[in-house]
Amino acid sequence: MDKIIIAPGKYIQGAGVLARISDYVKNFGGKPVAIADDFVTGLVGGSVSSSFSANNCKLVFETFNGECSRQEIERLQGVCQSAGADVLLGIGGGKVLDTAKAVAYYCKLPVVVVPTIASTDAPTSALSVIYTPEGEFSEYLLLPKNPDMVMVDTQIVANAPSRLLVSGMGDALSTWFEARANVAASRNATMAGGAPTLAAQTLARLCYETLRTDGLKAKLAVENGVCTQAVENIIEANTLLSGLGFESSGIAGAHAIHNGLTRLEETHSMQHGEKVAFGTLTQLVLENAPLPEIQEVIDFCRSVGLPTCLADLGVTDVTREKLMPVAEAASAEGETIHNLPFEVTAEAVLAALLTADKLGSR
Known part of the structure; x- marks a missing residue:
């Protein structure tokens, strides 16, 4: 390819x-x-x-x-x-x-x-x-x-509300983890129409590193209506690094889970990136990522105010019956979750949603 x-x-x-x-x-x-x-x-x-x-x-x-x-x-x-x-x-x-x-x-x-x-x-x-x-x-x-x-x-x-910048960090948070999953799968074309380049993968990783380095500093600056170098860096990460990274390295579970979460009316008031952030956590559980890596993502989300559990998204009635339509939508034929390097079923997504919710609630 x-x-x-x-x-x-x-x-x-x-x-x-x-x-x-x-x-x-x-x-x-x-x-x-x-x-x-x-x-x-x-x-x-x-x-x-x-x-x-x-x-x-x-x-x-x-x-x-x-x-x-x-x-x-x-x-x-x-x-x-x-x-x-x-x-x-x-x-x-x-x-x-x-x-x-x-x-x-x-x-x-x-x-x-x-x-x-x-x-x-x-x-x-x-x-x-x-x-x-x-x-x-x-x-x-x-x-x-x-x-x-x-x-x-x-x-x-x-000058915009800090929640919007933080939401962008949630969207950008998924970039590296979805890019990594696509490279591991190495069988599906990205949205650019081919295999990921080293440049796109490097931009995706840089995006995550920039979030961890400057995310909290940028949030605090924006809360005071000022534009510091950290703010400039996070705007570039949210907009350019994430944009090029996801498009030319691919998306996977986090965005598919976001799409599934839109089936819940309670989440309609939440920002796109807020749902994607929880989708990233769920993807990591689905991949059985190392616990320290999952905890690193949870800690980052908490530091800037991104959701780490379903209650943070307004979903308080967490049951298998309620979440199964989310899991089914996220794993529907043609969804990007199938870019993960293993078979994904609705039952597996449901299990990951419930587990991610418990991990993020601790």
């Missing part, structure tokens, strides 16, 4: 870069449409619009309705066509970014991704996670290329 690594066309990170966004976007087109929710539009809309006005370019803002669903993607396709857009911007969190990537793909437009939080590794990937309008996982949309540009204003990210 050929080794393949993929990445966005350009990655820009720094404090205050959003004020210069039009200087970069003008290389892609002169009729931009931006997708953002009402909150993000109020937060950065003035600065972004001013940047385009300074370059004599009119920007159209369109409100994102909150879910990366097929219905929302189709609605926004119509908006872009009506506006005659030649470049699309997605500004905000993971779901609006995934929506922008999908809309740009169907409209055949270049896409510029502007995360205002570092809560997932969605910004850099050639992937959109599609949900139902009710918020349940539906499917992965694999895109033919990564975003043309990713721009991260680290001061804006630092």
Whole structure:
């Protein structure tokens, strides 16, 4: 199998870069449409619009309705066509970014991704996670290329609630463990379309090392609204290292378990990365990883405030009957949990969920 690594066309990170966004976007087109929710539009809309006005370019803002669903993607396709857009911007969190990537793909437009939080590794990937309008996982949309540009204003990210940065750490936490599992399996292509490269594996490991080194320091800095070097490092880990690491090294159990957990209504208020963090712990149990390694992950999660048990995800009624639908969804045919280097059944996932819950509750 050929080794393949993929990445966005350009990655820009720094404090205050959003004020210069039009200087970069003008290389892609002169009729931009931006997708953002009402909150993000109020937060950065003035600065972004001013940047385009300074370059004599009119920007159209369109409100994102909150879910990366097929219905929302189709609605926004119509908006872009009506506006005659030649470049699309997605500004905000993971779901609006995934929506922008999908809309740009169907409209055949270049896409510029502007995360205002570092809560997932969605910004850099050639992937959109599609949900139902009710918020349940539906499917992965694999895109033919990564975003043309990713721009991260680290001061804006630092001003966001610390829970969002921590959630990004939960998503990034899975990167190395899922990458490692894919290399051990060495039979399935990654989302890049081939075998993992040494570069992608190294980025995945660096992601985990950066979380352990700077995670707590970054959380404390963001709680005070400041952007330190630790914050810069964690934003890069959450966004770039995790994004390239998962996409070109592969995903496995943690994200499949996240998908299963979306079947529980209690978890719908939890962040993606919070569910992935518990999914990582469950994957390690499923793999029968050494107890010191499992404890290391639990200790990290506790240090930054990530869930280590089902109660932390709002699930207090922990029974086999309640968790079996989660296990069945996580181990459904075609799920990424089958990238693990052994056969996985719903019964095995259920056992791992119950055991991980007890380990994380101790």
